[in-house]
Amino acid sequence: MNTGKVFKGFIQGRQKLGKSFYIYSEIYPIIENGKIFGFVFLGKKTFERETIKEFSVGEDLDLITGLPNQKVFFTTVNTYIERHHKPFLLMIIDIYGFSEISTIYGTDFCEALLKKIADKLKNLIPRECFIAKTFADEFLIALFGFSKEEAGFFITKIFEEFCQPIVIKDKELIITLNIGISSYPQDGESAQNLFTKAIISLEWAKQNGENTYSIYHKETEEVIKNSILQREKIAQALEEKRFFLFVQPYYLPSNREIAGAEILLRIKQNENLESIGNMIDFLENSGLIQKIEDYLFEKIKKYADKIKTPLSINISAKSFTSSEIFSKLADLRKTLGYPFVCEITERLFLEKDALEIIKKIKDLDIKIAIDDFGTGYSSLSYIENLPVDIIKIDISFVRRMLDEPKALAIVQTIIDLAKKLGIKTVAEGVENEEQFRILRLLMCDFVQGYYLSEPVPIEDFIKDEGE
Ligand code: G
Numbered sequence: 224m225n226t227g228k229v230f231k232g233f234i235q236g237r238q239k240l241g242k243s244f245y246i247y248s249e250i251y252p253i254i255e256n257g258k259i260f261g262f263v264f265l266g267k268k269t270f271e272r273e274t275i276k277e278f279s280v281g282e283d284l285d286l287i288t289g290l291p292n293q294k295v296f297f298t299t300v301n302t303y304i305e306r307h308h309k310p311f312l313l314m315i316i317d318i319y320g321f322s323e324i325s326t327i328y329g330t331d332f333c334e335a336l337l338k339k340i341a342d343k344l345k346n347l348i349p350r351e352c353f354i355a356k357t358f359a360d361e362f363l364i365a366l367f368g369f370s371k372e373e374a375g376f377f378i379t380k381i382f383e384e385f386c387q388p389i390v391i392k393d394k395e396l397i398i399t400l401n402i403g404i405s406s407y408p409q410d411g412e413s414a415q416n417l418f419t420k421a422i423i424s425l426e427w428a429k430q431n432g433e434n435t436y437s438i439y440h441k442e443t444e445e446v447i448k449n450s451i452l453q454r455e456k457i458a459q460a461l462e463e464k465r466f467f468l469f470v471q472p473y474y475l476p477s478n479r480e481i482a483g484a485e486i487l488l489r490i491k492q493n494e495n496l497e498s499i500g501n502m503i504d505f506l507e508n509s510g511l512i513q514k515i516e517d518y519l520f521e522k523i524k525k526y527a528d529k530i531k532t533p534l535s536i537n538i539s540a541k542s543f544t545s546s547e548i549f550s551k552l553a554d555l556r557k558t559l560g561y562p563f564v565c566e567i568t569e570r571l572f573l574e575k576d577a578l579e580i581i582k583k584i585k586d587l588d589i590k591i592a593i594d595d596f597g598t599g600y601s602s603l604s605y606i607e608n609l610p611v612d613i614i615k616i617d618i619s620f621v622r623r624m625l626d627e628p629k630a631l632a633i634v635q636t637i638i639d640l641a642k643k644l645g646i647k648t649v650a651e652g653v654e655n656e657e658q659f660r661i662l663r664l665l666m667c668d669f670v671q672g673y674y675l676s677e678p679v680p681i682e683d684f685i686k687d688e689g690e
Pocket residue numbers: 471487498500537594595618651652653654671672673674678
């Protein structure tokens with residue numbers, strides 16, 4: 224007979240009156256001819272909560288919540304697989320924006336929060352199931368006996384429970400979650416495999432916003448793997464400072480003089496330069512956009528006294544959900560010394576406090592341009608009520624306006640309307656002489672596009688300006 228320890232640590236129990244107790248336990252499988260045919264439980268002693276810390280050295284238990292850790296979870300799950308071969312679900316629950324909560328409220332608060340969450344989850348899970356915690360902010364649950372079809376019931380219960388605010392030190396907080404799920408035996412044959420699949424599902428859920436869950440599907444794996452690769456690629460590019468500032472001017476149609484210049488970021492990948500424009504959704508959802516904007520602001524400040532042309536800077540609508548952006552913009556405004564333009568897309572108008580945000584930017588003496596106008600959530604009430612300075616007519620209208628009368632009518636109407644409202648217009652993506660001439664006839668205030676200049680490295684732009 225051969226025995227190997229499966230679990231060593233504390234199991235929490237609850238008395239009828241609600242007082243917790245702990246049992247120090249060791250669980251040994253009894254293995255014969257390579258097969259487990261039973262377990263030996265060694266319950267040693269009960270402890271008060273206060274004394275538990277001395278014993279839980281972190282080897283098997285999570286020090287904050289007292290739950291078993293990931294290692295124990297894996298062993299328990301693998302043992303269940305070996306012993307029962309029965310279906311179950313592996314679930315990872317992640318707290319949305321935990322690092323922000325930790326920045327705002329501090330470590331003590333977060334430890335208390337994790338304990339409360341652990342308690343809530345413990346009360347929710349069926350008795351025969353197993354809960355543990357990773358070293359990060361995720362909880363692991365093995366729903367023994369559950370199939371994919373039965374997952375919905377349990378998930379609903381979790382989301383319902385977490386609609387209630389959690390109270391810590393007089394503060395009320397509603398936290399949101401993401402859940403990733405994989406199932407045995409379809410998605411993997413070991414705890415480790417199932418964990419990887421659940422992580423993939425969790426990533427998928429995270430990309431769909433707060434309070435979402437995802438059950439593993441082979442088809443989503445490719446998408447998620449790509450986005451994980453992409454995130455690593457971008458994080459690495461940031462680390463290695465492979466982001467470069469490019470500048471694309473916009474011009475006065477009357478004399479083709481430069482009126483301003485838009486800053487665009489490019490990532491260098493094996494000698495190729497990639498725009499970040501098509502990754503915005505991804506960058507926003509992965510939280511990388513903040514890091515990139517910080518980098519951008521620092522770089523612009525470095526060049527501030529060398530550039531004579533007024534600058535336009537693209538800012539993601541998501542950035543305005545945190546108030547930090549306003550101090551960053553104020554700082555940049557001070558360094559540049561003139562009212563630069565902040566380009567935002569119509570997505571910002573989906574924020575419930577869009578008006579507040581726009582006013583705050585204007586209060587910093589910064590101009591506002593609506594980028595890619597006409598493709599998102601354009602509404603006449605926005606341009607009537609919001610103090611917008613510039614409208615950038617989207618490239619898709621400019622590209623089609625010579626062939627499609629409707630596109631031309633839209634371009635003309637945007638220009639006329641803007642003029643009546645005292646808003647300037649920039650036509651994006653002007654690629655040829657004909658488009659340029661039409662826009663000049665329509666009295667578009669500024670034009671931008673490959674016809675006049677492609678984006679150029681900022682160093683070259685500065686050099687040209689100096690000549
Ligand atoms: O979303 P925003 O409008 O900021 O995106 C600008 C992007 O448009 C840049 O990546 C830039 O390279 C690209 N761009 C600029 N001018 C032209 C143009 O004339 N034609 C095309 N196809 N793209 C352009």
